[in-house]
Amino acid sequence: MSSTNRPATPTLDRVIVPADMRGLSDRELKTLADELRAETISAVSVTGGHLGAGLGVVELTVALHAVFEAPRDKIIWDVGHQCYPHKILTGRRERIRTLRMEGGLSGFTKRSESVYDPFGAAHSSTSISAALGFAAARDLGGDPGDAVAVIGDGSMSAGMAFEAMNNAGHLKKRMFIILNDNEMSIAPPVGALSAYLSKLYAGTPLHELKEVAKGAVKFLPEPFQEGAKRARDMLKGIAVGGTLFESLGISYIGPIDGHDLDQLLPVLRAAKSRATGPVLIHVLTKKGKGYAPAERARDKGHATGKFDVLTGEQVKAPSNAPSYTSVFAKSLIREAESDGKIVAITAAMPDGTGLNLFAERFPARLFDVGIAEQHAVTFAAGLAAGGLKPFCALYSTFLQRGYDQVVHDVAIQRLPVRFAIDRAGLVGADGATHAGSFDIAFLANLPDMVLMAAADEAELVHMVATAAAIDDRPSAFRFPRGEGVGVDMPERGVPLEIGKGRIIREGSRVALLSFGTRLAEVKKAAESLAARGLSPTVADARFAKPLDRDLILQLARHHEALITIEEGAVGGFGSHVAQLLADEAVFDHGLKFRSMVLPDIFIDQASPEAMYRVAGMEAAQIEAKVLATLGVESLGKRA
Structure with a gap:
């Protein structure tokens, strides 16, 4: 989209930094959110990037910057996929069409880029730990201001998030956790419930919120629709004496509609004015919100190339060579067709690792464990110890998070877990945080590990077959992001002689x-x-x-x-x-x-x-x- 085709944004044009929002009325903030969504879509159409997550938090971003006082208050975006609207509101709008480009803005939060990015994030589940660190530092004479962690429900599946919440409840530091839940498709019943709750929050002390929730249960109609099951289970937990968060010592507020500023603003204002310890605010959002092509996409527009704004159609360069990821997936399927013991594990990246194709062919033999790489590795070790042939497919940069488990649970026990290391080497637009720079060094040091690297896509086929044949020790094979070099492809992989070039x-x-x-x-x-x-x-x-x-x-x-x-x-x-x-x-x-x-x-x-x-x-x-x-x-x- 050329500069002449950019959306009209008269209200957004008045906001250079978050302080400029403080003179806006709530009605103007709603207009600002609409314009911010249009600007985000326009910018990502030019650069490509993580679209759906950002669109899902537009109203939340506006509300957070309207209520809190960044950079004095520290707003920490978990992972960083959803930070594009935040960047637009924090002095970087003029450079937003350089996202993920050489010399341009990072696709994630980055301390060296802006004072409004207090903590860099590109891997998930770190925000609560970091926010607690800021809160503890503040109370010991460090930087002043509140700490706010914005974490997605997917990131909550990682053990690190629960470790942080457990410690937060113990330390009782004033801090805010925004649980951005974009999995619930229960808008009608939860909308009625959350509207009722938000009206009561403004005059209700935080310790009484549990009683408010009890009374609100009647707003959920019976019988529940299929999509409302999660809300019913969660509210049942509230009604019988407290959620997991409350049991950890964290005050719970929610759920509220994350796309309704009439709910977001009073809840955030009330929490900010009254909180004395850790508070979790449960916000329901929809990835890709407000842009139909993203809402329709299977991954809700998680990662896109450049695209046409009107149609959502992505612009992709033609290639005669298959991607390494697809070669891995198809090769693994061929091996699994003749060996019923082969199973595959991914950590919330079935599409990224190509294992969505494996799942279509063998749905019972694919395990997506969520954003939990440590668990993925030890789970694979258990599968191997149980007599199966697990392939644990992780990006190189994410395998780092499970290294202790690779050493202690796999290598020391000499279990035949097979690590398929995608995105090895330098990966481009995602930058240093996603580069696969270190796996050769940290795996080659392990006794009895077999470590391979494919020189081309045909070699990758043979290395999948080689890993499948290794049944007495752990093995790994690495391959890069993107397309192969265009070599002739074998019909089926042939195991290589171990340790021979x-x-x-x-x-x-x-x-x-x-x-x-x-x-x-x-x-x-x-x-x-x-x-x-x-x-x-x-x-x-x-x-x-x-x-x-x-x-x-x-x-x-x-x-x-x-x-x-x-x-x-x-x-x-x-x-x-x-x-x-x-x-x-x-x-x-x-x-x-x-x-x-x-x-x-x-x-x-x-x-x-x-x-x-x-x-x-x-x-x-x-x-x-x-x-x-x-x-x-x-x-x-x-x-």
Whole structure:
């Protein structure tokens, strides 16, 4: 959408920072919310990004900034998917159409970006812990102001959120938890109930809210509609003596309609003026609210590319190659068709990991455990101990959250859990928080772990088959986001020999040993080096654990230089190769060894190509590394 097609937003135009909202009437705040929704849709149509979550909290965002006084009060958005409206209201509207672009606004909250982002968030379930930290710091003389955590019901499934609530109830610090519940489809009965409750909140002390809720039960009609079951169960808990939150020592208010400012504003104002300890306000919202294409979408417009505002149709670049994620899913389905013991686990990412396809074929063999990576790993360990063949599919950045369980519950017990590591390497627009930079290092250190990296989509098919065949120890295989390189695909995967790499190109002077999908860039560099009179050998390691000792020692002893290339941080594949070479005293014979890894920085969002350029891993940069290692001073000088 061009600037001339942007929506008319006269009220929003008056709001540069949240303080500008304090002179607006409640009626004007409703208009502001409508305009904020239109501006959010317009902006994301240009940049792509997380649309549905933001649309679901437009009214809530307006209400929070109208009642609380950011940045003095700390509003902490869990995960950050829903923060785009917040960014528009906090001095970043002029840059909102740079979301997730190189040099632009982050798609998540980011401390270095704005004083209105008190805590960075891109992984879920951290907001309550952080808010409690702010509240405790305030009471000990730190930054003043209230702490407000906005957390989705999905994020509440993680153990960390419950740990934080338990501690909050114990410490009794004044703080606010907004439970953004976008799963209930029970608008008519809950609308009547919440409207009744909100009228009473303004004059009711917080400790009496439980009694108010008891009296409101009669507003729920019987028999309940199917969609009202959750509300009935929750209200039953209130009526018989308290919710889980109350039992933890947290005052509970709700549920209220999160799209009705006539309910949101008085409830937030009453809570702010009267709270003395932790308060949880239960808000019902709808992802994608107010934009029909998002409301209709299966994932409610969770993550979109650029799209046409009128139709919602996404603009996607044509590709002749399948995505790595789809290759993994289809390969796993083929393995599962002939092996009834294969099951799959995901942590609230069935679509992102491709396991929605597996679920369509084998619904009883797919387990979505919610946003609970620690549980996912140990649950998979239990499945393996019980005789099944679990594939635990997690993004690399999310696997970090279950590392203790990988070590203690899987590796030490040598259980054959198979980790499918999606989004390995640098991922683009989601930036440093979602980069898969560390899994090689933290998995290759574990005894008896088998760790593979696919160089292309055909290799991924074989690695799925390899993992399925490994039944005496844990294994993992990693693959990147996006499309493959366009190679011929096998009909069915063939298990690889464990710990064995392959020679791609024979040479003599320098050996390039790749681990992962940088192999395509290594091949380009090799072509250029050959044209310059050098003779490069190119090898694909396939395995970082166990290493192909024979291959590595052969390359080291028959070449002047050996260079490893991997899409991971220091401490990974190259470090293990260096350890092997040192143990075998290969360096004593004058080998020139270099390891190309991701630099020791967090690389900001950009296209994956631009991020790898920053990392120094494009073909020309690999070529330059070879020339420098061999003592060739410039690209213009022939060897």
